[in-house]
Amino acid sequence: GAGVSQTPSNKVTEKGKYVELRCDPISGHTALYWYRQSLGQGPEFLIYFQGTGAADDSGLPNDRFFAVRPEGSVSTLKIQRTERGDSAVYLCASSPQANTEAFFGQGTRLTVV
Amino acid sequence: TQLLEQSPQFLSIQEGENLTVYCNSSSVFSSLQWYRQEPGEGPVLLVTVVTGGEVKKLKRLTFQFGDARKDSSLHITAAQPGDTGLYLCAGRNAGNNRKLIWGLGTSLAVNP
Numbered sequence: 001g002a003g004v005s006q007t008p009s010n011k012v013t014e015k016g017k018y019v020e021l022r023c024d025p026i027s028g029h030t031a032l033y034w035y036r037q038s039l040g041q042g043p044e045f046l047i048y049f050q051g052t053g054a055a056d057d058s059g060l061p062n063d064r065f066f067a068v069r070p071e072g073s074v075s076t077l078k079i080q081r082t083e084r085g086d087s088a089v090y091l092c093a094s095s096p097q098a099n100t101e102a103f104f105g106q107g108t109r110l111t112v113v
Numbered sequence: 114t115q116l117l118e119q120s121p122q123f124l125s126i127q128e129g130e131n132l133t134v135y136c137n138s139s140s141v142f143s144s145l146q147w148y149r150q151e152p153g154e155g156p157v158l159l160v161t162v163v164t165g166g167e168v169k170k171l172k173r174l175t176f177q178f179g180d181a182r183k184d185s186s187l188h189i190t191a192a193q194p195g196d197t198g199l200y201l202c203a204g205r206n207a208g209n210n211r212k213l214i215w216g217l218g219t220s221l222a223v224n225p
Contacts, residue, residue: 004155042119042201042215043156056212091155102213104155 004105021077025094035091119216134187136202150199192223
């Protein structure tokens with residue numbers, strides 16, 4: 001597709017479960033970002049990939065959160081032992097290079113019950 | 114911690130009115146971006162300003178970057194219901210320009 005694709009669009013999970021959120025960036029974009037957005041708030045930075053490596057993971061809130069991008073394209077955000085406070089919209093964005101315009105996906109709405 | 118403060122947080126106006134949204138910080142940014150986000154969608158970039166004092170126009174939207182590159186404003190003339198959405202400002206600083214610092218957003222409702 002032409003844009004950033006995120007799956008699933010909605011995910012409901014029970015507290016304590018493990019979830020994976022997927023991001024397919026725009027083809028050829030080397031930079032990929034994960035953000036978390038709560039209702040009525042701006043996006044909160046989680047992690048930034050340049051190619052396959054995590055260039056900046058300073059926004060990950062704790063060690064339950066982990067993200068990978070093994071082939072420099074698709075990325076997966078993994079959350080272990082989910083908590084109700086993890087409920088939010090998780091946004092992925094990609095850009096051709098590090099500080100050029102970023103294009104956002106529609107997000108995955110995660111609800112932990 | 115760098116912060117971008119947006120005001121107002123909520124704005125409800127009638128079609129045809131003018132409005133201004135402000136984005137302020139005590140920090141200097143190398144560039145500042147304005148985004149618009151609709152429910153269920155990701156933010157979409159409207160404009161990037163990089164030069165102090167710069168003014169950019171996008172149809173009925175006018176964006177200004179402060180002379181000191183610490184603040185910005187978005188002015189909408191003759192608002193339309195289609196302008197309804199969440200308006201977000203985000204800045205990059207010179208030290209770490211890979212990471213965007215985001216404001217909390219201004220939720221705009223334009224009533225017909």
